[in-house]
Amino acid sequence: MTALKSFEAAARLNSFTLAADELNVTQGAISRQIKLLESILNVTLFDRKNQQVVLTEAGRYYAQHVAESLHYLKSAATQTIAFAQPGHQLHIGIVPAFGSRWIIPRLRGFASEYPQVHLRLSTISGGDLAFALDEFDIALVVGVGDWPKAMVHQLEKEELVAVAAPPWIEKFNIRSPGDLIGPPLLVHTDRPTLWSKWFDINDIDAGALVPAPLALEQIVMIIEAANAQLGAA
Incomplete structure (x- = not known):
């Protein structure tokens, strides 16, 4: 395939x-x-x-x-899927942020179209998928698609966007992408090179980045940390 x-x-x-x-x-x-x-x-x-x-x-x-x-x-x-027997459970592995912000809002429509399908949602990361393929019917993760034992279909391309709370932006006088070099930047522990990639995309020589004194595993937590003015995300 x-x-x-x-x-x-x-x-x-x-x-x-x-x-x-x-x-x-x-x-x-x-x-x-x-x-x-x-x-x-x-x-x-x-x-x-x-x-x-x-x-x-x-x-x-x-x-x-x-x-x-x-x-x-x-x-x-x-x-x-529509022919599933009543009570059939579809086990889906999802990254938490995608699940809470994209999947959950669409579940009502899915349930209306496929009322006989029961869903079980579990959290997973792209790094875990290679070791957990047998656990899920479907997995929605971020990655390069390098999972030989899985049938892979790309849903969307990832777009990297820097965000921060307005008071934090004013505090550090952020007016352009280059101004983010120096202020604390929140780090995703599973993907520590995201900031370097973002600066490369914006043709900025980042040099030595200053990470925030806080590393977080989940995007949802990073978003909340940014809202709490702990750094840019």
Whole structure:
């Protein structure tokens, strides 16, 4: 399934790089999956010229049918839920912030459409998923999608946005992204490099960052700490 999804994205976007960005994996991972498919089918799917990839005639034919098949499988999986026996429990692993701010507000609509499905929600992180795949029917986590034993589907790309309480912003006279170098920055213990990535995205030489004297494991706690004026998040 991973190879088919990699091929579909590369064929649709005419680029291994763009496919890698969409699926949140490396370009090398896309290339390996395409080579695996070509080996299995014993046919060349892409012509590779001048660092560009172009579908062959066989590739165009295969791409059309793969896209249709993946769409059908996704639709079938969704509809199959409706056939669950009364009392069937769907165990979902979620990161707490996503669960409380996105999943919970939508549960009423799900329950109305699938009243026979009982949900069990448990917290999990992307780092835990590799060790807990057998525990969940579905897991919604943040990560690069590198879980070989799972069928992975990207929901959204992550967007990094810096936030802070208005009084804290005034206290440290924050007027531009660069002004965040120096004031205390709240740290996510599972993802300690987030601030470095954010500064890189904004083309800012962060140098030596000043972490707040408080490290937190959950995004929900980090948001509350920012509201309490303990640092920027």
